[in-house]
Amino acid sequence: MILAAQSPGFLSPSGVEIAFLLVGLVTLGAAVVTVTTRQLVHAALWLVVTLGGLAVAYLLLTAEFIAWVQVLIYVGSVVVLLLFGLMLTKAPIGRSPDADSGNRPVALVVALAAAAALVWVVVDAFRTTWIDLDGPAQGSTKASGEILFRYWVLPFEALSVLLLAALVGAIVLSRKNTGEKEGPR
Amino acid sequence: MHLAYPAVLAALLFCVGLYGVLARRNAILVLMSVELMLNAVNLNLVAFDVWLRDTLHAGQAFTLFIIAIAAAEIGIGLAIVLMVYRNRGSSDVDRLRDTAETDESAPAPGEAPAAAGEKAEATA
Known part of the structure; x- marks a missing residue:
């Protein structure tokens, strides 16, 4: 309560908060369009807007390295992979009427209930909590490299083995037949 | 910055992803x-890491690990979807009903295990 009294309130947002709010609105709107549009390729392109908005949100939270990793990996490779997947499965280019399955109302109810519960709990829990963004950036490349290679080396190496296994698995799965070298990926 | 902004944004993004997983028919969607959903969790991790000023920066390290795991997951997932499409001629998750319990004359589960997880997600 004392902290809440000393901290700025909702009625006097700082510049970072206004920027975060605008970026968050864009991100959320693009996410909603991603899951509701009937044009499959447009869904992938709106996903780019969502992931880019999240990268800007990371920048506003002073996590610079993660923001650029997000741009490189998600916008650069994951979306391209998804577009290749859409092309290889001969997804219709125009408006496809059966993009949503039959359990759409149930999904809507579940999502709205989950959203109401989560937002209520989160707002109730962190109503009087403030992030101190002053001082040096906490997610700069220097800081990230130091913690990653000083404290998290073993998980990092294990993750490289996992990535290698996933690469081999994807190649094995997408080969057409045994003995045939050519694969779509 | 108020912590509620990123936390609420992450919660709403997670629920949008939840709706998409439940309501979409195409496996790639x-x-x-x-x-x-994975990105919503990442935003939560970064926000709480910046708030707590963790000396190990566990949140940011986990975010990087989750990004790598998501890249691996999308590669494997797209390979599975391509295999299902090549075998069935369709990548709609609600047509992969080989292991459904309601089907009395269930055929032998041939390529079904690859699609069983996605079907379970789609019909959950």
């Missing part, structure tokens, strides 16, 4: 929704 389901994968996109899974990416949305």
